[in-house]
Amino acid sequence: MDCKDIFNTSFVHSALLHAKLMIDMGIWSGIERHKFDSWCHQFEGETDRIILALLLKSLVYRSKEQVRALLFQAFDRGIPQKLFELTGDEDVFEKMKLLQKHSGIPKNVLIVPVIRDCESPTKSGPLVARLFKKVININDKIMKWPWNLGEIKDVETIIFVDDFVGTGNQFLKFCEHHMQGDIFESNINFIYAPITANKEGLDNIAKSNPRIHLCPIEIVSEEDNFFNAIEKEYSLNQGQSKELEVMYMSFLEKVDLHKIGQNKGKMVKGYGGLALTYVYEHGTPNGSLPILWANNNKFTSLFSR
Incomplete structure (x- = not known):
């Protein structure tokens, strides 16, 4: 047959x-x-x-409303749960909610979209940043473009946001380009929160840079x-x-x-x-x-x- x-x-x-x-x-x-x-x-x-x-x-099709739901899941549960595992701080869920407000904003947290310097405004990096601002109502003051990471001071947590991880190679190149010096030797908690990630890509990142704590919402595999x-x-x-x-x-x-x-x-x-x-x-x-x-x-x- x-x-x-x-x-x-x-x-x-x-x-x-x-x-x-x-x-x-x-x-x-x-x-x-x-x-x-x-x-x-x-x-x-x-x-x-x-x-x-x-x-x-x-076909696995994620509409705008489904992406919206995934972003909320990342922000309300996935990311704070990962931070709780890292810090043991039981108030972390409430602290994350402050990021959506215009007062009392935690100054020790930054959200950074994964983006290349040459990437146009229509590509995924800038788009994910806009989605976090629009959907989650993230305050502009805690969002930082990757090429400005050299200016960071007194930061405890950096959350990288992205839409998709395939092989993981592009994110590792991003880190190599933008995370200069001894930043990975600091006490900063680095969290990578892509909406969707390929399992093999996650394994690649974890092996290459154990300082990055992975927090995907959806996982695909072979x-x-x-x-x-x-x-x-x-x-x-x-x-x-x-x-x-x-x-x-x-x-x-x-x-x-x-x-x-x-x-x-x-x-x-x-x-x-x-x-x-x-x-x-x-x-x-x-x-x-x-x-x-x-x-x-x-x-x-x-x-x-």
């Missing part, structure tokens, strides 16, 4: 129907129906439609890899799994995405080969499959990067 027998026309129809229902009901808010239909029409052949259906079945998840859910054998990858690569070649990435194909399964199907309404991590976020003159993506 090949993939065409397992994922037949009925399977494809069901996946499309479910996706349209999620959009029409507003559960996948931010996805415009006409844009969705146009994206789907690019998958023309039988095997292309199977890839489309499996992408839709595997089990969330598109190909691994499909193989497990539908009990594919080795031959069927290989066929699925061939179908996927054939579609990438058709739309000229098979050489995506600086090293001619390095990104065909997303950054670090993570092959995720994880998307925020505000943007898509580059660890997700490029079919979801890449554009060229032959293909228009459904989501933005």
Whole structure:
């Protein structure tokens, strides 16, 4: 039995129907129906439609409201719980609430978005900073851009905020660039609180810099890899799994995405080969499959990067 027998026309129809229902009901808010239909029409052949259906079945979509809920979870529970574990201070939950007020602000806490110097205002670092200000109502006085960290004085806790961690390499480069001198030799509590993190990336950070205390809200792993998840859910054998990858690569070649990435194909399964199907309404991590976020003159993506 090949993939065409397992994922037949009925399977494809069901996946499309479910996706349209999620959009029409507003559960996948931010996805415009006409844009969705146009994206789907690019998958023309039988095997292309199977890839489309499996992408839709595997899609993890976080709307603005869901991201809002995740931010509140991070701020109200995740971060103060981590601080309590580090300090033993039972009042830390109440102290964190002061960060949302314009008086009585703890001067010994800083929130720093993970951002590169050259990153534009539309990228994830500045966007997460704006979300913390708007959603959590964080006071500007405790937010600090990373390139100003050399000015810090009398700080007990630095909380780095981010939306996604893939391999962890980008965050480690961020630390290397902005955390100069002997800052990691100080008594400062360093907390990294990404909204979503890949387990392997967390392990990489923990091994490379034990001073960083990790506080992700959602965790993904190899089990969330598109190909691994499909193989497990539908009990594919080795031959069927290989066929699925061939179908996927054939579609990438058709739309000229098979050489995506600086090293001619390095990104065909997303950054670090993570092959995720994880998307925020505000943007898509580059660890997700490029079919979801890449554009060229032959293909228009459904989501933005």
